Amino acid sequence: MGADRRTDILRAAARVIARRGVRGLRVSEVAAEAGISTALVYYHFKDRAGILHRTLEFISDRAERYTGGHPGQGSREDNPRQALERSLLLEFQDRPEVRENSTAWGELQATAVFDPELREALAGARLIWLRRLTDALGRIHPASPASARTLGAERLTATLEGLSTRWLSGLLRLEHARELMREAIAVEVAQLERRTAVAL
Amino acid sequence: MGADRRTDILRAAARVIARRGVRGLRVSEVAAEAGISTALVYYHFKDRAGILHRTLEFISDRAERYTGGHPGQGSREDNPRQALERSLLLEFQDRPEVRENSTAWGELQATAVFDPELREALAGARLIWLRRLTDALGRIHPASPASARTLGAERLTATLEGLSTRWLSGLLRLEHARELMREAIAVEVAQLERRTAVAL
DNA sequence: GTCTATAAAGCGATAGAC
DNA sequence: GTCTATCGCTTTATAGAC
Numbered sequence: 443m444g445a446d447r448r449t450d451i452l453r454a455a456a457r458v459i460a461r462r463g464v465r466g467l468r469v470s471e472v473a474a475e476a477g478i479s480t481a482l483v484y485y486h487f488k489d490r491a492g493i494l495h496r497t498l499e500f501i502s503d504r505a506e507r508y509t510g511g512h513p514g515q516g517s518r519e520d521n522p523r524q525a526l527e528r529s530l531l532l533e534f535q536d537r538p539e540v541r542e543n544s545t546a547w548g549e550l551q552a553t554a555v556f557d558p559e560l561r562e563a564l565a566g567a568r569l570i571w572l573r574r575l576t577d578a579l580g581r582i583h584p585a586s587p588a589s590a591r592t593l594g595a596e597r598l599t600a601t602l603e604g605l606s607t608r609w610l611s612g613l614l615r616l617e618h619a620r621e622l623m624r625e626a627i628a629v630e631v632a633q634l635e636r637r638t639a640v641a642l
Numbered sequence: 643m644g645a646d647r648r649t650d651i652l653r654a655a656a657r658v659i660a661r662r663g664v665r666g667l668r669v670s671e672v673a674a675e676a677g678i679s680t681a682l683v684y685y686h687f688k689d690r691a692g693i694l695h696r697t698l699e700f701i702s703d704r705a706e707r708y709t710g711g712h713p714g715q716g717s718r719e720d721n722p723r724q725a726l727e728r729s730l731l732l733e734f735q736d737r738p739e740v741r742e743n744s745t746a747w748g749e750l751q752a753t754a755v756f757d758p759e760l761r762e763a764l765a766g767a768r769l770i771w772l773r774r775l776t777d778a779l780g781r782i783h784p785a786s787p788a789s790a791r792t793l794g795a796e797r798l799t800a801t802l803e804g805l806s807t808r809w810l811s812g813l814l815r816l817e818h819a820r821e822l823m824r825e826a827i828a829v830e831v832a833q834l835e836r837r838t839a840v841a842l
Numbered sequence: 843g844t845c846t847a848t849a850a851a852g853c854g855a856t857a858g859a860c
Numbered sequence: 861g862t863c864t865a866t867c868g869c870t871t872t873a874t875a876g877a878c
Contacts, residue, residue, distance in 0.1 A: 600804030
């Protein structure tokens with residue numbers, strides 16, 4: 443737990459965001475969650491905005507870990523198609539860590555609409571995801587045009603986030619969200635197949 | 643402008659949400675935007691949460707208007723496919739009214755994750771949209787299985803919102819978002835076509 | 843590095859006059 | 861219906877001791 447203080451605080455902040463939202467985040471609650479005083483939080487971070495900024499990076503890194511890095515490079519027994527599906531469906535689990543990450547991610551995404559600084563940080567994390575998915579699609583249909591892969595990846599991330607929001611706000615049950623995501627992948631892969639055929 | 647006070651306030655609230663987000667909404671700023679005192683806002687609405695709640699309905703109604711009600715029933719020259727596309731692409735325009743509505747909608751959606759009351763109101767508006775899209779898909783492929791239509795509609799709304807968020811936070815340029823949405827529709831319609839073929 | 847105490851400001855909400 | 865004035869709480873952020 444106590445790798446170092448900064449990490450403790452960020453972990454606590456992620457928990458608080460998942461529980462209360464970015465708007466509901468109180469520095470004092472982060473401190474309580476981390477078991478320290480408010481002043482110490484300010485010793486380690488410049489201000490509230492700084493905490494949010496760093497928490498975004500923390501969450502992004504953690505998601506990288508639990509989705510197992512690049513899909514298709516982790517477990518070798520999977521074929522590329524299964525790897526992509528597994529990687530995207532990992533975002534839909536009822537484990538606290540995942541729910542926390544998804545919730546916080548959605549919150550920060552929403553906040554970024556009004557916060558230029560946050561936006562920048564998000565753009566970076568988003569690019570990583572996009573490249574990852576584009577690569578995964580490339581492994582499935584290596585002969586497909588690169589542009590078609592990028593578009594597909596972009597739509598998949600958008601769908602992922604839309605479904606995620608719906609799941610987290612209780613508008614969609616977990617299994618339903620998973621089903622919709624699975625089919626979205628199927629649909630995109632089929633589309634890519636058509637595009638590959640045309641290109642050949 | 644001055645239809646009645648309540649409406650003035652709601653219009654002002656929508657503008658403020660679009661500018662600052664739900665998180666950034668200050669009752670005093672709503673009052674200033676409407677050109678009245680803070681106290682008068684509280685005379686017309688119970689509390690801050692009440693304003694938010696009613697603003698959601700206001701936005702939902704207004705969107706209904708500018709998307710022209712049920713797609714395929716508006717302009718008769720359109721075929722059902724074009725009508726669906728037009729209806730969904732109406733959410734991606736740089737008109738202030740639309741940008742405002744989309745922003746506020748995204749905000750309320752995000753807020754609903756932490757607000758059970760808002761969730762309920764949202765569920766209603768969401769159902770309307772869903773039915774609308776399901777019907778539109780039905781007009782395109784009348785012989786398709788109803789379940790396939792519902793799933794398609796659900797994915798389209800999720801994609802719409804995901805893309806909308808990305809557009810509004812400047813991660814996607816407007817034209818790019820429109821292109822992605824257009825292709826998402828194409829992809830779903832194609833999928834529905836396959837499902838129809840299987841069902842026959 | 844860490845705490846207690848507190849300043850400073852923000853903001854929701856109401857009282858009461860007109 | 862509408863305003864001015866203000867209460868009272870919450871929350872960010874810092875000062876200063878250890």
